[in-house]
Amino acid sequence: MTLKVLYIDGDGPMGGASRSLYEAVSRLVEHGVSPYFLVSSGTASNFYRKVAVDLIETRGMSKFDNTRYGYYRGARWLILLREIFYFPFMFIALLRAKHRWKNVDLIHVNEYVYIIPALLAKLFFRAPLIVHVRSLARDSPHSRRVILLNYIFNRFVDSIVAIDGGVKNTLPQLLSVNVVNNSFSPALSNQPAxxxxxxxxxxxxxxxxxxxxxxxxxxxxxxxxxxxxxxxxxxxxxxxxxxxxxxxxxxxxxxxxxxxxxxxxxxxxxxxxxxxxxxxxxxxxxxxxxxxxxxxxxxxxxxxxxxxxxxxxxxxxxxxxxxxxxxxxxxxxxxxxxxxxxxxxxxxxxxxxxxxxxxxxxxxxxxxxxxxxxxxxxxxxxxxFMPEANAKKLFNIYQIALGNFKNRQGLGASR
Structure with missing residues (x-):
C-alpha cells in the first residue's frame, strides 16, 4: 500500500524537530510512503529534498504557540504580528501545493504550533490530519486558548503523536495520544569538515x-x-x-x-x-x-x-x-x-x-x-529510539487514521 503524505514543517533551520522528521520519513519511505513537503525556507529543506517526491518552500509559516514556555503573554503578544505577516506567504504556498499535487492521503504536521497551516491543508485536501506534539503543552485547563486547542484536537485532528511520555502527560487525558519516540541513526555517515x-x-x-x-x-x-x-x-x-x-x-x-x-x-x-x-x-x-x-x-x-x-x-x-x-x-x-x-x-x-x-x-x-x-x-x-521500529509504529498510526477517516467519510476502498 502506497501512501501519499503531505508533511508540514514551519521550522526553516535544521534543528531537533526537523532532524526527527527527516529520520522518520527516511524509514517511512521503505514502508511505501511517498513524501511531499511544505516547509519554511531554511537549511532543513536540504535534507527533506533527499527523501521528498516534491517540495514547496514558503518564506515563513504562521503558527500559534501555546507551549508551556512559548505561550503568548505580555510583550510576547507582539509575536502575532510576525504570524500575520507570514500568513499570505503560507496561504499561497498551500494553494500551490493543492494545484500541483491535487490530492494526498494524509497530512502530517511536525509540531502542533503549526495548527493553522495544518487545518488549512485539511480543508484543501480533505485528508486525515496527524499532529506531532514535540513540545510540552501549556497545562492550564481554564485557559480559553487551551480549551480552544483541545476542541480543535477533538474535532479536526485524526491522530495525535507525542514524542515521549512527558509531552503526553501535558495533554488532556480525554485526548487519545500515541507515543512514538524520536529516532536517531547511530551510524556515522561522514567525517566532519x-x-x-x-x-x-x-x-x-x-x-x-x-x-x-x-x-x-x-x-x-x-x-x-x-x-x-x-x-x-x-x-x-x-x-x-x-x-x-x-x-x-x-x-x-x-x-x-x-x-x-x-x-x-x-x-x-x-x-x-x-x-x-x-x-x-x-x-x-x-x-x-x-x-x-x-x-x-x-x-x-x-x-x-x-x-x-x-x-x-x-x-x-x-x-x-x-x-x-x-x-x-x-x-x-x-x-x-x-x-x-x-x-x-x-x-x-x-x-x-x-x-x-x-x-x-x-x-x-x-x-x-x-x-x-x-x-x-x-x-x-x-x-x-531505533529508527526502524519507530517508523513502523508511525506507519501503523497512518494506516489506522486513514482507515477511520474513510469509514467516517464512507469512502470504502482507497482512492
Missing part, C-alpha cells in the same frame, strides 16, 4: 570531556555551562567544556536590538564568546561551531550536558546514549522512556550553575558510575 576535526583534536588529552550539542540559545542553558566552568576552575579536576553548535538565525540591526529589548532573542553565541574571554575560560571552554556529523562528537564525549530551561530531555540525550554517554539534564519529572535519573544520567534543577557544577564533579570523581550510566543510556536508546 577538516577544520572541525582539527579543532576537536586540539583539545587536551586525558581531560574529562563534557559537552553540549545544539543551537547556542540562552534557553538551552549554555550560560549555565560556562558559569559551571567558572565554579570548577578552582578545583583540581581537569575538565574540558565542549560546545558544538551555532545559531539558527543571525538577527542584525534594528530587528536584533528590538528582539533583545523585548526579551525574544535566543541566539547567544557572541555573548557566550565574550563571557568566556572576560572570565579567561578559553583554556577549558571551547566553542567548536556546528557540524552535522554529531556521532563523531558523541563518540568523543564523556558526559553530555543538557541544562535546558524547558524541563524536558532533548534529542541530544538519547543521541549521546547510542555512544554510551550519560547525560546531566535539567528536568524535574522525567518519564522512564527518555531519561532515568541515577541510571542513565543525573537530573538537576534548571538555571543552577552550582547544581550543574556539582553533577559534573560527581561524574568526574566517580568514573565507575559514569560508565554504568553510559551503558544504561545505550540500552535505553536501543530500546526506544
Amino acid at each position: 577538516p577544520d572541525f576535526v582539527e579543532r576537536f583534536e586540539a583539545l587536551r588529552a586525558g581531560t574529562l570531556k563534557v559537552g553540549f550539542v545544539g543551537n547556542l540559545h540562552l534557553a538551552k542553558g549554555v550560560l549555565e555551562i560556562v558559569q559551571a566552568a567558572c565554579i570548577l576552575r578552582g578545583s583540581s579536576r581537569d575538565i574540558d567544556f565542549v560546545l558544538v553548535g551555532g545559531v539558527t538565525l543571525q538577527d542584525k540591526g534594528l530587528k536584533a536590538w528590538l528582539l533583545s529589548k523585548l526579551g525574544f532573542a535566543q541566539n547567544f553565541a557572541s555573548d557566550l564568546k565574550n563571557f568566556i574571554e572576560k572570565e579567561d575560560l578559553s583554556g577549558c571552554c571551547h566553542i567548536l561551531g556546528p557540524t552535522l556529523e554529531i556521532k563523531y562528537v558523541y563518540d568523543r564525549l564523556d558526559v553530555l550536558l543538557f541544562p535546558s530551561h524547558f524541563d524536558a530531555p532533548g534529542r541530544p540525550v538519547f543521541e549521546a546514549g547510542f555512544s554510551n554517554v550519560p547525560s546531566i539534564v535539567a528536568v524535574e519529572h522525567p518519564t522512564m522512556d527518555t531519561f532515568i535519573p541515577y541510571e542513565t544520567g543525573l537530573a538537576i534543577a534548571a538555571k543552577s550553575p552550582q547544581a550543574l557544577a556539582d553533577a559534573i564533579a560527581y561524574l568526574h570523581d566517580n568514573p565507575g558510575e559514569r560508565i554504568r550510566m553510559g551503558n544504561n543510556a545505550h540500552a535505553l536508546a536501543k530500546q526506544n
